[in-house]
Amino acid sequence: MPATEFKVPEKYKYLNGFGSYHESETIPGALPVGMNSPQKPAFGLYAEKFSGTAFTAPRKENMQSWLYRILPAAAHEPFERSSAQLSGHSEKGSAQFEQIPNQLRWDPFDIEAGSDFLSGLELVSGAGDPSTKTGLAIYVYSADKCMEKNRAFYSADGDFLIVAQEGSLDIQTEMGKLLVRQNEICVIPRGVRFRVELVEGEAIRGYILELFQGHFQLPDLGPIGSNGLANARDFQAPVAFYEDDVSPWHITAKFGGQLFDSRQDHSPFDVVAWHGTYYPYKYDLGRFNTIGSISFDHPDPSIFTVLTAPSPVVGTAVADFVIFPPRWLVAEDTFRPPWYHRNTMSEFMGLISGAYDAKAGGKGGFQPGGASLHNVMGAHGPDAGTFDKASEATLAPQKVGDGAMAFMFESSLMLGVTEWSLRKCQKVQDLYNEHSWGQLKRRFSPPK
Numbered sequence: 001m002p003a004t005e006f007k008v009p010e011k012y013k014y015l016n017g018f019g020s021y022h023e024s025e026t027i028p029g030a031l032p033v034g035m036n037s038p039q040k041p042a043f044g045l046y047a048e049k050f051s052g053t054a055f056t057a058p059r060k061e062n063m064q065s066w067l068y069r070i071l072p073a074a075a076h077e078p079f080e081r082s083s084a085q086l087s088g089h090s091e092k093g094s095a096q097f098e099q100i101p102n103q104l105r106w107d108p109f110d111i112e113a114g115s116d117f118l119s120g121l122e123l124v125s126g127a128g129d130p131s132t133k134t135g136l137a138i139y140v141y142s143a144d145k146c147m148e149k150n151r152a153f154y155s156a157d158g159d160f161l162i163v164a165q166e167g168s169l170d171i172q173t174e175m176g177k178l179l180v181r182q183n184e185i186c187v188i189p190r191g192v193r194f195r196v197e198l199v200e201g202e203a204i205r206g207y208i209l210e211l212f213q214g215h216f217q218l219p220d221l222g223p224i225g226s227n228g229l230a231n232a233r234d235f236q237a238p239v240a241f242y243e244d245d246v247s248p249w250h251i252t253a254k255f256g257g258q259l260f261d262s263r264q265d266h267s268p269f270d271v272v273a274w275h276g277t278y279y280p281y282k283y284d285l286g287r288f289n290t291i292g293s294i295s296f297d298h299p300d301p302s303i304f305t306v307l308t309a310p311s312p313v314v315g316t317a318v319a320d321f322v323i324f325p326p327r328w329l330v331a332e333d334t335f336r337p338p339w340y341h342r343n344t345m346s347e348f349m350g351l352i353s354g355a356y357d358a359k360a361g362g363k364g365g366f367q368p369g370g371a372s373l374h375n376v377m378g379a380h381g382p383d384a385g386t387f388d389k390a391s392e393a394t395l396a397p398q399k400v401g402d403g404a405m406a407f408m409f410e411s412s413l414m415l416g417v418t419e420w421s422l423r424k425c426q427k428v429q430d431l432y433n434e435h436s437w438g439q440l441k442r443r444f445s446p447p448k
Contacts, residue, residue: 012179014236014282018218023275024176024240025068030273036066045272046072052189052215052278063189063215065276067174070244071266073193076251082259088123088418093257095126095137097416103378104417105432108369109425111142111203117169117196118153118252119143121208124421125348125373127413130157130212131256135413136319138348139208140371146197150247152268153194155254158212160188161307161321163407165352165369167204170197174271175279176238183352183405185306185321186282187216193251193268194280205369207350209409213318216307224291230306234287237279242272285352285405290327296334301408311412317345322408324356326401336398337390340381346415347374347408354404358382359436364429366406372432376414384439 015022025031030045032038037047045068052063089095112120120142128135136158147153162169162185169180173194180186188194198204221228245267253260283306291303307321329336337358349356349372359366359382366372374380382390422428429435 011241012177013239015239016233016236018230018232018235018281019277020232020237021275021277022237022279023273024238025273026240026242027272030068031275032068041068043272045069048072050191050276050278052191063276063278065175065274065278067271068273070242070270070272073268075266076262076264079253079255079260079262082252082261084119084259086123086254086257086259087121087420089257093255094129095123095257095416096418097126098419098422099375099414099416100422101375101378103372103374103380103433103436104422105366105372105429106370106421106425106427107429108367109140109142109205109371109427111144111166111205113144116143116145116147117141117204118147118151122420122425123418124371125415125417126210127411127415128212133158133212135212136409136411137210137212138409138415139210140206141208142203142205143196143198144203147195148250150245150249150267151195151252152249153252153254154191155188155210156191157254157257158210159190159215161209161211161216162186162188163207163209163350163352164204165206165350167202168199169204169206170199171195171280172197172241172269173238173280174269175274176241178236178238178280178282180282183285184282185285186280187307188280189215189278192280207371207407207409209319209321211309211319213311214309216309216319216321219302219305219308219320228289228291229303230283230288235281235283237281240271240273242270243267244270285323285325285407288323288325290325292327292329293331293334296331298331298334298336298339301338301410313412316412318411318413320408320410322410324401324404324406324408326399326404329398329400332395334395335390336393336395337382337386340379342377342379343374344376344412346376346411346413347380348372348410348415349374349406349408352405352407354401356404356406357400358386364431364435370427373415373417381437383436384441387440
């Protein structure tokens with residue numbers, strides 16, 4: 001699916017570059033010159049430092065921004081436990097996971113009637129603990145209405161990587177506004193307050209990976225060289241946008257898997273100017289520059305990594321975000337779909353649009369808005385139909401995935417699943433194994 005060309009509405013303006021040091025001001029002179037915290041910031045603003053890493057993190061990994069706002073984020077009433085509870089969590093906030101070795105696949109998840117982005121979050125899978133900043137959680141979201149006008153949300157538990165599968169998200173953040181459409185992703189870093197509206201009332205659905213541990217970065221390219229995969233220039237951060245609103249606002253915080261509510265008499269979106277390296281950003285998946293084999297063999301899926309969150313083990317990720325976009329296959333004398341394999345990593349896949357080239361679509365297959373999970377050492381690969389077709393195919397240059405986009409959240413962790421995802425949502429395909437691999441035929445023919 002090619003990069004989308006469209007006229008950006010006036011209220012959505014972006015700064016380009018991944019990991020770049022950006023600055024933005026809505027009023028000329030709002031940003032101080034040559035310092036961060038003057039005795040009297042311009043226009044009576046307050047200076048607020050916003051740190052996404054420890055102060056002493058190495059310079060190349062240090063993520064922080066300075067915000068110049070009408071009132072500091074601290075100006076709110078005490079938080080109280082919310083009457084709402086996050087799906088898949090106990091009353092004390094701990095995620096309730098069940099670890100099973102079976103391959104799993106889900107039909108498309110429903111768009112819950114009457115839900116907004118926050119109430120439409122459903123925990124599907126995950127591992128680890130946000131209180132110790134280890135691991136991740138995987139959600140699906142859906143909504144057919146906007147968040148309440150004067151309500152904002154933030155997660156103290158981790159970064160939200162949002163994959164828009166259906167509909168567009170109009171996201172207002174402290175640093176500015178993002179329009180995130182189907183086939184795009186955005187990352188809302190830990191602690192950034194935001195709210196989500198629908199675009200022209202269109203319902204939304206998609207996937208979220210919440211990263212408890214570290215932050216996402218671009219993968220190293222190694223022998224690929226200096227360009228390719230997701231190029232840094234194609235990531236977009238919002239320009240500053242503020243509102244001076246003194247009506248009552250409600251702030252909901254996700255903290256240790258629990259929801260807490262607070263009230264304040266000013267908008268949380270009152271940042272007049274900001275500068276730094278800690279900010280939300282978006283990316284159009286159609287701009288991904290695929291790399292592949294031009295001789296033989298199907299390469300490892302790591303060549304499709306958009307973003308990665310490394311673990312302390314070199315070369316091993318807490319989470320990788322991998323996509324499978326339209327691409328040409330030209331390998332000679334090669335079984336071109338993914339090979340059958342077992343992996344020390346867990347693979348959670350979703351389908352944004354079209355048909356995934358390694359699995360059959362349609363009813364009972366891998367469908368847009370659905371998902372699959374192949375956990376640690378869970379054997380998987382092409383279904384019988386795909387195997388037969390690929391084994392007999394004429395190996396001319398072939399374009400696969402036209403109009404399609406599949407993705408994978410890959411993790412070194414063993415991912416558990418929730419009661420909701422395994423039973424209550426009633427979307428698990430009971431015959432996934434049988435339909436995919438039960439029809440494989442013996443082909444062994446020993447020499448005589």
